[in-house]
Amino acid sequence: MMPSGRLTCLGLRPTIKFFTMELVQLKPIDNDMEQRTLQLPGYAPYEYLLVLEPHEELKNRVKTVKEEFASNYQHEMAKWGQAHITLINFVQYAMMEQRVINKLKLLAMGLPAIKVNLKDFGSFPSHTIYINVTSKVPVVNMVKTLRDAQSLLKINNDNKAHFITEPHLTVARKLQPWQYEKAWLEYEHKNFTASFIADHLLLLRRKVGLEKNGPYQKIASFKLENLPVFTTQGALF
Numbered sequence: 001m002m003p004s005g006r007l008t009c010l011g012l013r014p015t016i017k018f019f020t021m022e023l024v025q026l027k028p029i030d031n032d033m034e035q036r037t038l039q040l041p042g043y044a045p046y047e048y049l050l051v052l053e054p055h056e057e058l059k060n061r062v063k064t065v066k067e068e069f070a071s072n073y074q075h076e077m078a079k080w081g082q083a084h085i086t087l088i089n090f091v092q093y094a095m096m097e098q099r100v101i102n103k104l105k106l107l108a109m110g111l112p113a114i115k116v117n118l119k120d121f122g123s124f125p126s127h128t129i130y131i132n133v134t135s136k137v138p139v140v141n142m143v144k145t146l147r148d149a150q151s152l153l154k155i156n157n158d159n160k161a162h163f164i165t166e167p168h169l170t171v172a173r174k175l176q177p178w179q180y181e182k183a184w185l186e187y188e189h190k191n192f193t194a195s196f197i198a199d200h201l202l203l204l205r206r207k208v209g210l211e212k213n214g215p216y217q218k219i220a221s222f223k224l225e226n227l228p229v230f231t232t233q234g235a236l237f
Helices: 032-037 056-072 094-109 136-152 177-187 229-234
Strands: 045-052 085-093 114-124 128-133 168-172 193-198 200-207 216-223
Touching: 045 094, 056 128, 056 168, 056 193, 085 094, 085 136, 094 136, 094 200, 094 216, 114 136, 114 168, 114 177, 128 177, 168 177
Parallel strands: none
Antiparallel strands: 045 085, 045 200, 114 128, 114 193, 128 168, 200 216
């Protein structure tokens, strides 16, 4: 990960909501010329997430689940961030941001809103516990369409975008083995049922190198309009 002191942060509005999520790490840049380039305006790299966001009532329910986990299993990180389902995570330069936004907006225009069903809990042994997404197919199909933007979502050949294949809603991650083992004994039998209509995508970002996986900030929202392909193509002109 590159030192945060070398990165230039863009100005952000004060009313921005915050999210947290783990992201693939940038591979180090060894070339001195490339490192000097990163200090130029527009070359500050950011980590981005494209996510589905539940409605407020469901976000509050998930918040309660996360807070209970944090308290019961001594894992403060579980309380961080708002509920969301990650579709893509990637790293890109600030100067590319508007092009990325324009492309994602165009793709979202052609996508339909989908119903997302959540049921009980699952895990990635031995570090993460999450709420299951049982309606995986429409989410995965959405991600397949979004792959059309992948050429804009890579900062270099060593840091390409990651498109999810197993949609889930994280409760707690980066667990120590004892936390995972103890918590999973409870959560593999615990019940949770909910659903929501995903009618928009959110794009979040944070500065590369931000200590302790700091908060992501909302920078754009894209409405899912299910417009014909020729209509979305016409929006380019």
